[in-house]
Amino acid sequence: MATGLTSATVKEYGINAGADIVGIAAAKDFGMAPEGFRPADVMPKCRSVIVLGAASSPNVLNDIAEYTASRNAMLSSMTEMSKVLAKRIRADGYKTKPISTTGGKWVDSGGRKEQFGYISLKHAAEIAGLGVIGKNYLLTNPKYGNLLWLSAVLTDAELPPDEKYGFADMCSNCNRCVEACPVRALDDLAAFDKKGCSSHFKIEDKKLVIKCFLCRTICPYCLGI
Ligand code: B12
DSSP states (O other): OOOOOOOHHHHHHHHHOOOOOEEEEEEEGGTTTTOOSSHHHHTTOEEEEEEEEOOGGGGGGGHHHHHHHHHHHHHHHHHHHHHHHHHHHHHHTTEEEEHHHHHEEEEEEETTTEEOOSSSHHHHHHHTTTEEEEETEEEEEETTOOOOOEEEESSOOOOOOOOOOOOTTTTTOOOOOHHHHOTTTOOOOGGOOHHHHTTTTETTTTTTOOOOOOHTSSSTTTTTO
C-alpha cells in the first residue's frame, strides 16, 4: 500500500542514492515537449518526474582522457542512482520507471535511424528547478554550473513540484559558446547539429573518447553563476 510520500523524503532518498541535487517536476508541465517524449508517453500514469544531478569535478576539464573517463563513470553512476531511487520509492508502494542516461528509442530521421533519450533530461531538470538551459544547450545550475550530469525517475506519486529557477536572461549578449563551437552546432538550437557534435566522439582502441567539450568550458558559468 502507498505511504504518504513527501518531497523532502524523496529528495533525501535521492541524496542518499548519491545525487548532489534533486528536483521535482509535475508530469503535466511537459506539454511543450514533442509528442513521444513526454513523461506520460513513457509511463502512462506518471504524475511526477524526479530529476537527479551530480557534478563532475572541475579538475577533469584540462585533459581529454580524464574528462572521458569521468564522463563514462558519471553516466554509469547516474543510471545506478536512478535505479536505487526507483527501487526505494517502489518500496513505499508507488510505481516507478528509472530513466537511464544512455537508454532511449530509435527514431527514423531523414532516412536513417537516430537514437534519442526517452525524455530530454535537461528540459526535465529545467522544469524541476535545477537551473536554466543556456545558449550552449546545457542545463546550468547556480552552484554546479554546467557540470551536472543528469538522470531521472518517473513515478505515479503526486509530489509538489519545485519552482523553476528564475534567471530569464542568463546568457544575455554573451555568444562565446556559439562562436567557439568547432562545428557551429549551436548557431541555431532548433537545428542543433547532432552529427557535427558527434564527430567529436571517437572510438579509439574500442573505447569512446570525447574530443570536445568546449561548450562547457568556454561558458562564463561553467563552474557556477
Ligand atoms: C543524444 C544525446 C546527445 C547527442 C545530441 C545532443 C543534442 N543536443 O541533441 C550528442 C552525441 C551530439 C550529444 C552531445 C553532448 N551531450 Co548529450 N545527450 C544526449 C542524450 C543521451 C539524449 C538527448 C535526447 O535525445 N533528448 C530527447 C530529444 C527529443 O530532445 P532534444 O533533441 O534535445 O529536444 C529538442 C526538441 O525536441 C525540444 N524538446 C525536447 N524535449 C522537450 C521538453 C520540453 C519541456 C520542451 C519545452 C522542449 C523539448 O527541444 C529541443 C529543441 O527543439 C541526453 C540524455 C537525455 N536523455 O536527455 C544527453 C545529454 C543531453 N548530453 C549531455 C552532455 C553533457 C553532452 C555533451 C556536453 C558531451 C560532451 N561532449 O562532453 C555534448 C554537448 C552537446 C550540447 N551542447 O548540447 C548531458 C547534458 C547535461 C547538462 N548539464 O545539460 C545529458 C543530459 C546526459 C546526462 N545524462 O547528463 N548528446
